[in-house]
Amino acid sequence: MTATAPEAVAALRVLVVDDEAPARARLRDLLGDVAGQQPNAIVGMAANGVEALRLLDAAAADVVLADIRMPVMDGVELARHLARLPAPPALVFVTAYDQYAVQAFELAAVDYLLKPVRAQRLAAALERVRARRAPPAADVLATLATRARRHFSVAECGRILLVPVAEVRYLRAELKYVTARTAAREYVLDESLVQIEQEFPRSFLRLHRNCLVAFAAVAGVERAAERDGQKEAEPRWEVLLRDLPERLPVSRRQWPAVRQALGL
Template sequence: MNSPADKPAALRVLIADDEAPARGRLRDLLGDIAPACANVVVGMAANGIEALRLLDAETADVVLADIRMPSMDGVELARHLARRSPPLPVIFVTAYDQYAVEAFELAAVDYLLKPVRAERLATALGKLRTRQLSSDLRLAALAPNERRHFSVSERGRILLLPVADVIYLKAELKYVTARTAERDYLLDESLVQLEQEFPQRLLRVHRNCLVAREAVQGVERVGEPDGEGRWEVLLKGLAGPGERLPVSRRQWPAVRQALGL
């Protein structure tokens, strides 16, 4: 006979669904299966942004996330959770038919088709002990749209920085600095990966710098008239006057083409 010490700890579950009845049903189902699959609900959120904020204060072992939610959907939420250390597993909850669900299965620890059955929920939670969270590549295959937010760790909190607010990104040491009109943020991400994820939004102007295309006001050649000179990108949207970014000789042909010069 197993002693109480042999029993696995209760799974800490966070529920994210924009419909209150759906959240309540999942909470009730988790209570129903608790004798066989020990769990505790640590929070309920109406979208991915609320879920991330709740996770600032609560630890969880798994997130049950609806696919379609306002502000931040389940797939973008999963991308943020995949970047945590350690990554936080996600089980998608969907209202789609079986054909769509087959595609979702590629990108999650498991999926639950609404209306969720207690037995199916218990099976999905059981998989957590043997399966890992899918890679970003699989999440991208499920929903190829770009993220709308960056996750920023700051003073023990997770801040959500809208991608649209970023004017440029600059690699410095092992971090990337994201510059907005108001301030700088540090991202624990790769400049190369960001360039690949946002090819239409970001333009490389230097080996250590990406600029938001919409923030480019123009370019200007600087240096001595008789010298070699160099090009700089003029920026809009910044409070400080005259801030600009140097363009490397290697990147100048691509920058000129991208800006239609």
């Protein structure tokens, strides 16, 4: 009998993300060095998380090798956005963190490569990727974050849209989702108001149980118009926005906190 030849191992599609060009070049060279052990093909190279997500819109990847500390969008925030994709790529952090931080990543089940990256360590990481380890949970990534996100992510038509947090005027809870309103349009987020409020206490103010407003978007506060000519015993208040016509009602319960927060 003739022995059956083993099936060829498919090449892993790799996206390299690092803000330093020499670091990207080193990973490119190392991926070439280990291609005999771990077949791979580089589908793109990016300098930050925003560039990486744009590249992923055009070319799918099986694994993302991402530096942690980068401008514009760091590796942890990138990981949080990747996790929202229908079929997220595996993520391997590339880090210069000390051993204690590396241990934290290990306990959180996040793969890592310690700089300077070695070829055999890279090959081992790619081998684990082939085992299809689950991506880190969102709550784990939140604990690893060293700063608040700069973007919300929205899944539309199988791709990720980035919404800068600074452009959001207010957020409103509707059924199981949260709608983020910018000057241009609305976006549906798969997040909770409580989570957003806790993550961005200096950016958003709670007006009532279903609404947060951006401090930067507040133009003023006015008493709500009286209804049917009947004056209410307690006045109701509405927040005016700088560049939107909507008036956002403030609940009686939240009014003392809103007045204090806005210095009224």
